[in-house]
Amino acid sequence: MQHLIDISDLSNKQIDVILRDATTFKTKRPIQLLQDKLLIALFFEDSTRTRSSFEIAAKKLGAAVVHLDPSTSSTNKGETLEDTFANLCAMQPDGVIIRHAQNDIPRQLADMEMTSVINAGAGNYAHPTQALLDLFTIMEHFNGDIKGKTVGIVGDIISSRVASSAIRLFERMGLNVILIAPKPFMPQSDLVQYENLDEALEHLDVIMSLRAQLERHQTPVFEDYQEYAKHYCITKERMQNREILILHPGPVMHNIDISDEMLQDPRCKVLEQVTNGVYIRMAVLKLLMLDA
Numbered sequence: 001m002q003h004l005i006d007i008s009d010l011s012n013k014q015i016d017v018i019l020r021d022a023t024t025f026k027t028k029r030p031i032q033l034l035q036d037k038l039l040i041a042l043f044f045e046d047s048t049r050t051r052s053s054f055e056i057a058a059k060k061l062g063a064a065v066v067h068l069d070p071s072t073s074s075t076n077k078g079e080t081l082e083d084t085f086a087n088l089c090a091m092q093p094d095g096v097i098i099r100h101a102q103n104d105i106p107r108q109l110a111d112m113e114m115t116s117v118i119n120a121g122a123g124n125y126a127h128p129t130q131a132l133l134d135l136f137t138i139m140e141h142f143n144g145d146i147k148g149k150t151v152g153i154v155g156d157i158i159s160s161r162v163a164s165s166a167i168r169l170f171e172r173m174g175l176n177v178i179l180i181a182p183k184p185f186m187p188q189s190d191l192v193q194y195e196n197l198d199e200a201l202e203h204l205d206v207i208m209s210l211r212a213q214l215e216r217h218q219t220p221v222f223e224d225y226q227e228y229a230k231h232y233c234i235t236k237e238r239m240q241n242r243e244i245l246i247l248h249p250g251p252v253m254h255n256i257d258i259s260d261e262m263l264q265d266p267r268c269k270v271l272e273q274v275t276n277g278v279y280i281r282m283a284v285l286k287l288l289m290l291d292a
């Protein structure tokens with residue numbers, strides 16, 4: 001039984017297979033490879049893209065998805081998450097897709113070895129399918145020639161599971177990663193760090209802009225995000241004609257993370273990431289449900 005809790009669960013060969021299958025799924029209408037499979041989705045945190053992306057990916061391959069809404073589940077009657085999970089597993093799904101605010105929950109459930117567990121975002125620690133779709137979007141943009149390219153991650157890096165999984169995957173794939181953030185958003189790290197985005201720009205091939213994860217801040221970090229935006233918003237004035245690919249996992253805070261003008265710019269591939277997310281998740285489901 002294989003799980004996907006973070007990138008470390010995948011071998012290099014499996015990452016290659018996922019990227020290759022995603023390309024195939026994007027170019028050819030897929031056959032119903034997962035017709036007899038059933039997945040349960042368990043989202044304890046809000047989601048627009050990831051939840052619908054997993055569901056569409058599963059349905060495109062013919063699998064059925066059952067969503068359990070934790071806000072109306074027996075969690076409210078005091079049932080533990082382990083009990084809820086064990087009961088769902090007793091209905092014999094082929095996998096459970098889970099998003100949770102705590103870093104270690106998906107791994108704990110995976111360790112029960114009752115079904116394949118797929119992490120759709122855990123705390124500030126891991127979001128492996130987001131990292132894979134970001135890698136896929138970068139590879140597509142550079143026609144596979146990514147070794148030595150530099151990705152600058154900009155924003156609330158310390159709270160971001162997207163950044164944390166991306167750093168692990170990108171470094172493993174031979175990309176350079178540099179971190180660009182004000183001090184309160186900068187994690188402990190050996191990576192090159194910049195506080196000043198304008199100074200960092202000349203080194204970058206890719207920008208991954210991130211939202212301030214307000215829901216994870218115990219107390220407000222900045223009073224005024226307009227002031228923050230003056231230094232970290234990806235704007236046309238800042239970018240000029242630089243050939244830098246611009247990514248963002250969404251939801252984008254308009255004119256704080258990226259300006260409305262730059263969101264329309266052909267260098268910005270935010271919606272392409274969303275499109276690619278479906279194909280990457282199809283490839284991940286195929287790997288976990290069929291190949292592994």
Ligand code: NCD
Pocket residue numbers: 049050121127130161162211213249250251
């Ligand atoms: C992110 C998440 O929830 O981890 N969104 C996503 O999955 N595409 C990032 C965020 O909420 O800022």
